[in-house]
Amino acid sequence: MAESKIKMVEPPEGINGQGYYAGSFDKIIGLARSYSLWPLPFATSCCGIEFMATMGSSYDLGRFGGENMLFSPRQADLLMVCGTISKKLAPVLKQVYTQMSEPKWVMAVGACASSGGIFDTYSVLQGIDRIIPVDVYVPGCPPRPEQIIEGFMEIQELARNESLRRRDTPEYKALLQSYNIDID
């Protein structure tokens, strides 16, 4: 029989025996979450096209378990903001974020989402972190798919190593309150 080309992910540190495995619950859940991120692409302009390339067969985000695009915030756990966000659109983005269930992560894809980019004007939000917390910033105008994948892998790293209790901590609640977002 031909040797399989499928690579298995290493299990988290733990004790392996015949028919059993014992490890940290945090790490096991973290591993599962990191390879089943469901992205919600909030694409408004050119960076969205780079995101589409990232999803295409050449780059194939599905290799990282992130191929299940969702446009329903209640089912997605990774908000990928790709493109220019006008101040008029900002409340909509914030509403989408607040409708997502915990745990959730946010990636600012490209210069516009990260800082307003070249649009230093009265009508453009100068970075989405003015209205919602951001976990990973991907630089570039536009970033190449490799960079978006790098950002995705950073999010995976966060998801893998995050404590299951992080979302209940006073620090996390204070972070959301600083954005006037009610966690309860």
Ligand code: SF4
């Ligand atoms: S960062 Fe550049 S490529 Fe991306 S949306 Fe802004 S102008 Fe377009």
